[in-house]
Amino acid sequence: xxxxxxxxxxxxxxxxxxxxxxxxxxxxxxxxxxxxxxxxxxxxxxxxxxxxxxxxxxxxxxxxxxxxxxxxxxxxxxxxxxxxxxxxxxxxxxxxxxxxxxxxxxxxxxxxxxxxxxxxxxxxxxxxxxxxxxxxxxxxxxxxxxxxxxxxxxxxxxxxxxxxxxxxxxxxxxxxxxxxxxxxxxxxxxxxxxxxxxxxxxxxxxxxxxxxxxxxxxxxxxxxxxxxxxxxxxxxxxxxxxxxxxxxxxxxxxxxxxxxxxxxxxxxxxxxxxxxxxxxxxxxxxxx
Amino acid sequence: xxxxxxxxxxxxxxxxxxxxxxxxxxxxxxxxxxxxxxxxxxxxxxxxxxxxxxxxxxxxxxxxxxxxxxxxxxxxxxxxxxxxxxxxxxxxxxxxxxxxxxxxxxxxxxxxxxxxxxxxxxxxxxxxxxxxxxxxxxxxxxxxxxxxxxxxxxxxxxxxxxxxxxxxxxxxxxxxxxxxxxxxxxxxxxxxxxxxxxxxxxxxxxxxxxxxxxxxxxxxxxxxxxxxxxxxxxxxxxxxxxxxxxxxxxxxxxxxxxxxxxxxxxxxxxxxxxxxxxxxxxxxxxxxxxxxxxxxxxxxxxxxxxxxxxxxxxxxxxxxxxxxxxxxxxxxxxxxxxxxxxxxxxxxxxxxxxxxxxxxxxxx
Numbered sequence: 001x002x003x004x005x006x007x008x009x010x011x012x013x014x015x016x017x018x019x020x021x022x023x024x025x026x027x028x029x030x031x032x033x034x035x036x037x038x039x040x041x042x043x044x045x046x047x048x049x050x051x052x053x054x055x056x057x058x059x060x061x062x063x064x065x066x067x068x069x070x071x072x073x074x075x076x077x078x079x080x081x082x083x084x085x086x087x088x089x090x091x092x093x094x095x096x097x098x099x100x101x102x103x104x105x106x107x108x109x110x111x112x113x114x115x116x117x118x119x120x121x122x123x124x125x126x127x128x129x130x131x132x133x134x135x136x137x138x139x140x141x142x143x144x145x146x147x148x149x150x151x152x153x154x155x156x157x158x159x160x161x162x163x164x165x166x167x168x169x170x171x172x173x174x175x176x177x178x179x180x181x182x183x184x185x186x187x188x189x190x191x192x193x194x195x196x197x198x199x200x201x202x203x204x205x206x207x208x209x210x211x212x213x214x215x216x217x218x219x220x221x222x223x224x225x226x227x228x229x230x231x232x233x234x235x236x237x238x239x240x241x242x243x244x245x246x247x248x249x250x251x252x253x254x255x256x257x258x259x260x261x262x263x264x265x266x267x268x269x270x271x272x273x274x275x276x277x278x279x280x281x282x283x284x285x286x287x288x
Numbered sequence: 289x290x291x292x293x294x295x296x297x298x299x300x301x302x303x304x305x306x307x308x309x310x311x312x313x314x315x316x317x318x319x320x321x322x323x324x325x326x327x328x329x330x331x332x333x334x335x336x337x338x339x340x341x342x343x344x345x346x347x348x349x350x351x352x353x354x355x356x357x358x359x360x361x362x363x364x365x366x367x368x369x370x371x372x373x374x375x376x377x378x379x380x381x382x383x384x385x386x387x388x389x390x391x392x393x394x395x396x397x398x399x400x401x402x403x404x405x406x407x408x409x410x411x412x413x414x415x416x417x418x419x420x421x422x423x424x425x426x427x428x429x430x431x432x433x434x435x436x437x438x439x440x441x442x443x444x445x446x447x448x449x450x451x452x453x454x455x456x457x458x459x460x461x462x463x464x465x466x467x468x469x470x471x472x473x474x475x476x477x478x479x480x481x482x483x484x485x486x487x488x489x490x491x492x493x494x495x496x497x498x499x500x501x502x503x504x505x506x507x508x509x510x511x512x513x514x515x516x517x518x519x520x521x522x523x524x525x526x527x528x529x530x531x532x533x534x535x536x537x538x539x540x541x542x543x544x545x546x547x548x549x550x551x552x553x554x555x556x557x558x559x560x561x562x563x564x565x566x567x568x569x570x571x572x573x574x575x576x577x578x579x580x581x582x583x584x585x586x587x588x589x590x591x592x593x594x595x596x597x598x599x600x601x602x603x604x605x606x607x608x609x610x611x612x613x614x615x616x617x618x619x620x621x622x623x624x625x626x627x628x629x630x631x632x633x634x635x636x637x638x639x640x641x642x643x644x645x646x647x648x649x650x651x652x
Contacts, residue, residue: 034425036373085623091424095371096579097622103572104615107608220567224436227429231422261444261451268437272418275430279421 006257007250008138014229014249015146016211018242019204020222021229022152023197025241028230030173030193033087033094037101039223041198044105045071045205046214050118060122060206068202075198079191087190102220109216120209145207149245152203153238160238169193221264228271234281243283247274313647314506322641330495337474337484345487349555351597352490356497356548357570358577358589363501364541366584367510368534369424369517374431376570377438378408378542382549383564384442390456392447398465401489401550408546411438412539420535432567439565453560461557486555493551497544502586505644513537568611579618582628586642591630 024038035041045067052063082101086093122141131137160166171179172189180186208214208222225248233244248267255266274282337345357375365371385407389400415434422430443451461467462478470481504510515523516530523530549570553559563569573596581592596614603610625632634640 028425032425034428036428082619082623091369092365092371092583093622093626095373095425095428096575097619099373099572099575100579100615100619100622103568104612104619107611107615110608111612220432221436224429224433227426228433231426231430261440265437265440268433268440271433272437275418275421 002257006253008136009142010250010253011246012138012142012146012249013253014242014246015142015149016204016208016245017225017229017248018149018245019145019152019200019207020226021233021241021245022149022156022238023201023204024223024226025230025235025238026156026197026200027193029236030169031087031190033083034098035197036095036098036223037105038098038197038201038226039221040102040105040109040219041071042201042205042208042222043109043214043216043219045198045202046120046209047109047113047118047216049202049206049209050120053121060120060210064202064206067205068199071198071202072195075195076191078198079194080187083194084187084190102223106216106219113216115215115217117213117215118209119213120206122210126210141207141210145211148203148207149242152200153242156200156238165192225267228267231281232271232274234284236285237281237283240281240283240285244281247282310648310650313649314643314645316640316643318639319641319643326641330491333491334488337487342480342483345483346555347597349483349487349490349552350600351593352487352494353548353552354573354577354596355589355593356490356494357545357574358581358593359494359497359501359586360541360544360548361571361574362578362583362585362589363505364537366578367505367517368513368537370534370538371425371428372431373428373567373571373575374433374435375541375545375574376565376567377431377435378412378545379549379552379570380435380439380442380561380565381408381411382546383553383559384445384448385546386550386553387448387454387456387559388445390460391454396463396465397461397554398485398489401547401554404550405543405547408549409539409543412542413535416535416538420531435565435567439561442565443561449559451561453558453563455558458557461554483555486551489551489554490548493544493547498586502642502644505586509533510644511646572611573614576614576618578628580621580628582631582634583626584644585628585630585634586644587634587640588628588630592628595629 020039020042023042024035027033027035048067048070049060049063052058052066053060056063058066082097083094086097088094125144126141128140129137130140130143158166160169168179168184168189171182171184172186176186179189229245229248230241231244232247233240233242248270251270252263252267255269256263258266333348336348340348357379361372361375364375382404385404386397386400389395389403390397395403419427419430419434442448448454458478461482464482464485466485467478467481470476470484471478474481474484476484505513512523512528513533515526515528516533520530549564553564577592577596578589579592580595581590582588599610599614603613621628627635
């Protein structure tokens, strides 16, 4: 049954990667911005949740909610004060600003929290498991991660296709100038998109922080996994991103089963292989 | 001196008489003075090991190698629009190729440096077509993924130290080409003589790469590259082979970056995957140098590397704080002075030591 175990492990791991990827996919889809600080912002969220539980003594759920609101506001302000100034035809300025942010956040966390590994405490939830079928039981925390990822994709799909905010998102993504003529406030739409991206990243941070320990240096790796999930899944499709995360998780689980040193490498190679065989991803959006 | 020597008659009927003619110019009087001063500076720097302290020599090795990396990244990302965050891949490959050539093949370290560059160029040639499938900003993260994959692959080679790395013993480097001559010439011990040799190699690379990029940008190929960046479709319509010029640039930059990696690790004589493929050391600092100094100028990286060197002296002891300060500075410059320190100064006072822009003016 060890092969089957590996597949279950990979699929569950993929849920976490999909959660990493959603925020990145969201702002690229709407404003063509690649946020190189995405991974470090996830780490920042994880540390903020950690501080809210330890310093303020809040329960994990309340801490997460507080940080969701905080990060949404942070994203909104970040777009209005910083990113808005560099968005344009030239791709260099936004990349360099977000890369600068990545280095600043990573080293700021190192100064504030030190290099020690931390973990979010979720009590009995961490170690409990559920039995899905006779002889098949999975950890509750990894399963919750996957269910959360599916719920998050469904919720974002709902926002995108069933609300006026979603209509504004799609209109601005298609043509900002015409969307503005139709009364959409482009600046607000972009700022809400970045806020939403960071809010989703908090969910990713909590789910990840319960499952594994983290330290300030691992942010860039989160960015790379998120990116790989987006590209493997295909640009412009949120369900594709979920599938991309699962493919990445599977590749890592299978590679890790063969040789523990190959886990991460197997993920990267799977990404490069998809790029070689299907450059538009496995499940690209029908319209570009 | 003008690279472009296209002469366009101002009007049809004026062609016969000795009429004013339009001419595209790149050079200025100041740039000719700067060229002479530049040659003098290189001569002084080449003679420096005769009287400078070993500390200064080691500092300048850092300055020259970082300057070379910054010039290379500037031409790739600034002029070419290939914003790579994965240049550490080629530093690391160059370094590992050097160690492999010395330890496994027993080659002379100096002879191994161009081979290290070739190895990096070869890997770039293979990776290029794959990464170019990712458009614009996605290329940035794609190059980073490639660098991470290469780091993990290098960590698999147990004979090169695996994940923890390895050192080269001084005795293995004692027979290095030119070392005995430097020892005799300057009366130095082997370790100090090796620093001097590496110093000259680093200076040579910095000068060659800077001149090469300067000549390339001023040539018609440089113009074609800038056109591919600004509007690929329009550039193709006038006959520029945009994909080919970018691919060749990517390979050439990898070649030089690999040689820099080999030179850096020849001095360090100790390698590990995490250090040789460090995104902070070989890409973040390099990007900060270019952004602070000025993107798309030859002078910008020079100004940037001197500022970085100045800041290192005061702030390096604080480690993380140093990077927070540098990163914040780079963000602020990008927001409020997007041309960088040199770019802003050049615009304000109309000075260009290494002009790359073309001016249309009347001759005579």
